[in-house]
Amino acid sequence: MQKVVLDFTVVSNLALNESNHLLRMRAEESLLAVAPGQFVNVEIPGSSEVFLRRPFSVFDADPERGELSLLVKVLGRGSRTLCGVQPGQKVSVVYPLGRGYTLPGSEERVLAVGGGSGVAPLLFLARRAGLPPGRMQVILGARSAGDHIPTEAYSRYATLSCTTEDGSLGTRGMVTDHPLFDRLEEFSRVYTCGPLPMMKAVAARATAAGRFCEVSLENLMACGFGVCLCCIEPTVHGNLCVCTEGPVFNINDLKW
Amino acid sequence: MQKVVLDFTVVSNLALNESNHLLRMRAEESLLAVAPGQFVNVEIPGSSEVFLRRPFSVFDADPERGELSLLVKVLGRGSRTLCGVQPGQKVSVVYPLGRGYTLPGSEERVLAVGGGSGVAPLLFLARRAGLPPGRMQVILGARSAGDHIPTEAYSRYATLSCTTEDGSLGTRGMVTDHPLFDRLEEFSRVYTCGPLPMMKAVAARATAAGRFCEVSLENLMACGFGVCLCCIEPTVHGNLCVCTEGPVFNINDLKW
Amino acid sequence: MVNLAVDIKGLHLKNPVMTASGCSGFGTELADFYDPSLLGALLLKGITPRHRDGNPYPRMAETASGMLNAVGLQNKGVDYFIGEIYPRIKDYDTALIVNVNGSTVEEYVEVTEKIAGLDRIAAMELNISCPNVKEGGMAFGVSCPGAAAVTREVRKAYPKTLIVKLSPNVTDITEIARAVEAEGADAVSLVNTFLGMAIDAEHRRPRLSTVTGGLSGPAIKPIALRMVWQVYQAVRIPVIGLGGIMDATDAVEFLLAGASALQVGTALFKDPFAPLKITAGIQNYLEKHHFSSVRELTGKLQM
Amino acid sequence: MVNLAVDIKGLHLKNPVMTASGCSGFGTELADFYDPSLLGALLLKGITPRHRDGNPYPRMAETASGMLNAVGLQNKGVDYFIGEIYPRIKDYDTALIVNVNGSTVEEYVEVTEKIAGLDRIAAMELNISCPNVKEGGMAFGVSCPGAAAVTREVRKAYPKTLIVKLSPNVTDITEIARAVEAEGADAVSLVNTFLGMAIDAEHRRPRLSTVTGGLSGPAIKPIALRMVWQVYQAVRIPVIGLGGIMDATDAVEFLLAGASALQVGTALFKDPFAPLKITAGIQNYLEKHHFSSVRELTGKLQM
Numbered sequence A, B: 001m002q003k004v005v006l007d008f009t010v011v012s013n014l015a016l017n018e019s020n021h022l023l024r025m026r027a028e029e030s031l032l033a034v035a036p037g038q039f040v041n042v043e044i045p046g047s048s049e050v051f052l053r054r055p056f057s058v059f060d061a062d063p064e065r066g067e068l069s070l071l072v073k074v075l076g077r078g079s080r081t082l083c084g085v086q087p088g089q090k091v092s093v094v095y096p097l098g099r100g101y102t103l104p105g106s107e108e109r110v111l112a113v114g115g116g117s118g119v120a121p122l123l124f125l126a127r128r129a130g131l132p133p134g135r136m137q138v139i140l141g142a143r144s145a146g147d148h149i150p151t152e153a154y155s156r157y158a159t160l161s162c163t164t165e166d167g168s169l170g171t172r173g174m175v176t177d178h179p180l181f182d183r184l185e186e187f188s189r190v191y192t193c194g195p196l197p198m199m200k201a202v203a204a205r206a207t208a209a210g211r212f213c214e215v216s217l218e219n220l221m222a223c224g225f226g227v228c229l230c231c232i233e234p235t236v237h238g239n240l241c242v243c244t245e246g247p248v249f250n251i252n253d254l255k256w
Numbered sequence C, D: 001m002v003n004l005a006v007d008i009k010g011l012h013l014k015n016p017v018m019t020a021s022g023c024s025g026f027g028t029e030l031a032d033f034y035d036p037s038l039l040g041a042l043l044l045k046g047i048t049p050r051h052r053d054g055n056p057y058p059r060m061a062e063t064a065s066g067m068l069n070a071v072g073l074q075n076k077g078v079d080y081f082i083g084e085i086y087p088r089i090k091d092y093d094t095a096l097i098v099n100v101n102g103s104t105v106e107e108y109v110e111v112t113e114k115i116a117g118l119d120r121i122a123a124m125e126l127n128i129s130c131p132n133v134k135e136g137g138m139a140f141g142v143s144c145p146g147a148a149a150v151t152r153e154v155r156k157a158y159p160k161t162l163i164v165k166l167s168p169n170v171t172d173i174t175e176i177a178r179a180v181e182a183e184g185a186d187a188v189s190l191v192n193t194f195l196g197m198a199i200d201a202e203h204r205r206p207r208l209s210t211v212t213g214g215l216s217g218p219a220i221k222p223i224a225l226r227m228v229w230q231v232y233q234a235v236r237i238p239v240i241g242l243g244g245i246m247d248a249t250d251a252v253e254f255l256l257a258g259a260s261a262l263q264v265g266t267a268l269f270k271d272p273f274a275p276l277k278i279t280a281g282i283q284n285y286l287e288k289h290h291f292s293s294v295r296e297l298t299g300k301l302q303m
């Protein structure tokens, strides 16, 4: 798969809530194809403390117009600096990286479950899957209403529901407390991305229900394109690189 | 001498010519006293490649209003980044550092000779010396007219003349080719700051004419306040720290 | 046109910039970005006699101007390399160099003998300096007898260019360099990573599964440069310099300190094009400073 | 209120954060910023028997996340210290520690005997690890017999707390630590600087007058941390950790790795207030994580 290092110009940087920013950027040229679940490796501009690039899932891409969007959650130094970029600033991006989600067939019913910044690839998936909203259900979990990001724009692509730990929005509890989890047999596929404990809980339920389930891992990475072997995940096929063999894995391949 | 580490806010950043910027900054509080020839040690904001602070002479200071100005010439990575700061950005400054020029008595006639960023402390000296312009002569040297910075504002404090190597402004040649150097006996003091070869040439002429002469050194510094002993200059009193015993030295003390 | 070619005891390089082992996979990953034939040489990922899983996750920690890794020589073994990988890379039009590892002298020799049979492998780099494996690895590289013993046996089994990769985790690296030179090494490459450690203060845990790992990147450059300079003065065989080379200026510094060729490791993670940019930058430097060949720069530090 | 006090074999520290020798002058320079009595201890600039000019300019080169220095123990000698400096600093209400240097064992003992007579000096740090002097210095610190010999003789001449400062430029730092422990050192401090080098590519000249110098700052932190952790497991005497500590998180990492106290060197150049900020940050950490004393953190790394 051809990959490139490309300079993007930040078009806008929108704070979605206390800790999540939507970064839109544009390149001078059209982009290579990018699929939901694939990621990019971003150089943190002008930061004194961040040495390596930082991987982020593609939240949206319009290859023809050269546009790329990322949903960045402030976690540490790199993401904090990145969330401070100003429109006009240049950002160097290595892409497209990794293998994305297996897209569902047009007749399938699909459940996507996300938490935290794991929302990004799932909403991109919803958009690209091209299913009628009724056949793509998305559950997004967060601690509290204020941690949720606005997702109205995606109601065209999926039926969205929320859970919050404090009950301030949607169903109270964890994502797996959502009533849809009692009807897993209605779905042919389950996709998930988010914090590890959440993904493990979702995967356990999907496995129990015998459902196809893909998860997206966020292992620590140095290179992002398969040369350093730092990002490995133990699988039934041995240690595999998350950056090239993943980040999306079928749970049957994982040793969870 | 009391010293502090203080955050300033950049008020303006003016490109004076291709390689020199005038940075004006303001602190929330009034400043400690700063004298001509003293310097500050500036943290380069948000730079990935610059580890230590960078020393710059005070170009102007209004302690009561909390204002400090620096004249920064782009030389390497640190100065380049500093010259890119935007109004509103914070800059951490350690000050006041070093010993400045010995101020002239009010009846003296003074010659100040500067080149490159060495202009900064001399114009501050002109301002603070409080002599009628006729008694303070300033010669500024540069390669070409375009390398000179605008100094009109200082004609209130001194009589200004220029030299350029290509003759495009003022006297053609080096600063020491200026006719005033044939009349050194008219001056009781000679001050100089700028590139080493220039200062050495000026000092040689002043010594030959038996004139009091102070030079300002720009030795490489790590700490700027006397603890690292990196900035030493061999003097008749042994190795002295330029950051605490200088940067201004009487040439009689140097081993030039 | 300046001459960028370098010869290292029979190993011909079209330019002095190689990748570093373990940082460029088997070349196929870089091929997604550009044609690996543009490289001075391709240093392949460390190979052992048999499959190794490597160390558990996490294997990586970022540090100030550098990173720690604890990969631990994950690879599928020399036979898999010969059967599956070699055929896919053998036509790259650049020097291919295998990085050879083992837990015992016998294991090193075992890999060597198999590699010696591969036409298109131009040279071998003997890794006696991996800090991330329990047995072998750095244990050989930190003592003169150890380093000498591996080199001696491998030398017997390998007729082509033999490079020995030195560990910086020693009191006097020149002793080790002389010891391997005496046993017939054609060149030395230095440095491998420094043994380091990172801690997650919040959780009071080591950041690496193995607690310690190998430090690479610009942080180590000043020490690596010093070692290259020392070894250059201590031996007659060519020195290949590496450790924190990020740009052409870094590269020129290593050449001036005495390196005949260079390797680029961690820089690849930030920018896969780094070796090509560095080669172009060296060429600019040579032109600007009126050198006709990169060979003239080696050891040209004015003292 | 958490307890920040630390005792190192008779040396009482009100908090675990000392300055590092050669980075805080004689305390008078820091006094321009704040009262040095706030420090856990003040490590004084290295002292030799007689006046030393140090090395020629340039003595400093910035590197990635660090710097090289080649000061070379410039100081006016022990008698000048006793006559002129000691009287000006003896009333700082913090532990004063003299950093002792020499070219021969006799010279170390000569300085020691004179320092032993000073009431207000709480402890001595034996510097057998300075990479910037031709004789003595690091030469003692990189071999067990050398390190043992100096420690043995100095120990005889010094009744108060004796800290030996170790060089990181060795294959196995635990051996040296054990050697000085066996000779009666009360504590070890580590690390001193790494021998490094910087080159001005444009002018093809070394950046330091001495060609090589000592590397300090965050660049070396991962290696220093690893060495503290290794030495902590190898000896019973307290370990004082340093090398690239810039903030409280770094400091906590060294404590977790096994340090009983810390030194802050290069960070002072960027921010003279660094030791005070670090002390405050350690206090916050202890409160947040429900520790009642900083002593509980030492070696508390969960494996």
Ligand SMILES: Cc1cc2nc3c(=O)[nH]c(=O)nc-3n(C[C@H](O)[C@H](O)[C@H](O)COP(=O)(O)OP(=O)(O)OC[C@H]3O[C@@H](n4cnc5c(N)ncnc54)[C@H](O)[C@@H]3O)c2cc1C
Binding pocket: A039, A050, A054, A055, A056, A057, A058, A071, A072, A073, A074, A075, A076, A077, A078, A079, A080, A117, A118, A120, A121, A217, A218, A219, A220, A221, A247, C200
């Ligand atoms: C394939 C992939 C896709 C990703 N997609 C997104 C996305 O769309 N949006 C988004 O906000 N984030 C995403 N991430 C996570 C993102 O890369 C990290 O949040 C970011 O690198 C953190 O950098 P930092 O400098 O802010 O934090 P650091 O300062 O580097 O780290 C802060 C703390 O978090 C820990 N940490 C950081 N990253 C990870 C990790 N990946 N796994 C475990 N611990 C970690 C560190 O060890 C440290 O303790 C993705 C990661 C991967 C691998």
Ligand SMILES: Cc1cc2nc3c(=O)[nH]c(=O)nc-3n(C[C@H](O)[C@H](O)[C@H](O)COP(=O)(O)OP(=O)(O)OC[C@H]3O[C@@H](n4cnc5c(N)ncnc54)[C@H](O)[C@@H]3O)c2cc1C
Binding pocket: B039, B050, B054, B055, B056, B057, B058, B071, B072, B073, B074, B075, B076, B077, B078, B079, B080, B117, B118, B120, B121, B217, B218, B219, B220, B221, B247, D200
């Ligand atoms: C007391 C003092 C007052 C100063 N006042 C001013 C001022 O008012 N305005 C101004 O523009 N500059 C002034 N300088 C110089 C200024 O500090 C340097 O230009 C600046 O530090 C360069 O940093 P950099 O990161 O841009 O360059 P770097 O990237 O650090 O250096 C670029 C190249 O220049 C060399 N270099 C850098 N600084 C020096 C130096 N001081 N001596 C010799 N070689 C050096 C480096 O070795 C390197 O080769 C002063 C310096 C001192 C010590």
Ligand SMILES: Cc1cc2nc3c(=O)[nH]c(=O)nc-3n(C[C@H](O)[C@H](O)[C@H](O)COP(=O)(O)O)c2cc1C
Binding pocket: A228, A229, A230, C020, C021, C022, C023, C045, C046, C047, C069, C071, C073, C099, C127, C130, C165, C191, C192, C193, C215, C216, C217, C218, C220, C242, C243, C244, C245, C263, C264, C265, C266, C267
């Ligand atoms: C992730 C990683 C894996 C490495 N694997 C190997 C290896 O298999 N064999 C080897 O000789 N060196 C290996 N090294 C060391 C590098 O080849 C190189 O010596 C070191 O990283 C210093 O160079 P650099 O600073 O340019 O990266 C590895 C380094 C890294 C960062």
Ligand SMILES: Cc1cc2nc3c(=O)[nH]c(=O)nc-3n(C[C@H](O)[C@H](O)[C@H](O)COP(=O)(O)O)c2cc1C
Binding pocket: B228, B229, B230, D020, D021, D022, D023, D045, D046, D047, D069, D071, D073, D099, D127, D130, D165, D191, D192, D193, D215, D216, D217, D218, D220, D242, D243, D244, D245, D263, D264, D265, D266, D267
């Ligand atoms: C400019 C400078 C001078 C130093 N002088 C001494 C010294 O006189 N004696 C000594 O034991 N260590 C000396 N050191 C080493 C420091 O005390 C410390 O061991 C080293 O810098 C690592 O710590 P850091 O990274 O916090 O600076 C010096 C370091 C620097 C940077």
Ligand code: FES
Binding pocket: A220, A221, A222, A223, A224, A225, A226, A227, A228, A229, A230, A231, A232, A241, A242, A243, A244
């Ligand atoms: S991050 Fe380097 S191999 Fe995956």
Ligand code: FES
Binding pocket: B220, B221, B222, B223, B224, B225, B226, B227, B228, B229, B230, B231, B232, B241, B242, B243, B244
């Ligand atoms: S710069 Fe540190 S003593 Fe002068």
